[in-house]
Amino acid sequence: MGFCLVAVGSMLGNSGETATLILRGASLLIALLLLIGLATPLAGMSGAALQIGVMLLDPRFGSLSIVATALGLALAMLGPGAWSLDARVFGRKRIV
DSSP states (O other): OHHHHHHHHSSSOOOOHHHHHHHHHHHHHHHHHHHTTTSSSHHHHHHHHHHHHHHHHHHGGGGHHHHHHHHHHHHHOEEEEESEEEEEHHHHOOOO
């Protein structure tokens, strides 16, 4: 999901529109949070919302945004992984 957000952020284009610049910055910030594993549920939900915004702003990313939205929602529900910073700070939660 993090690499997908980096790819979408780089493909949004270099138009000087404020919405595009905000989406690029937000996608890189959320990608960084997901890659290091910090605030994983919040970053997953934010990534899903961002992908919906990208899909509305630029329709050529429609199918990619739908898949990335589903991944972000699944990641938000699953929570942090074993090697994430969330697991180090808050402890690993295992559901048995």
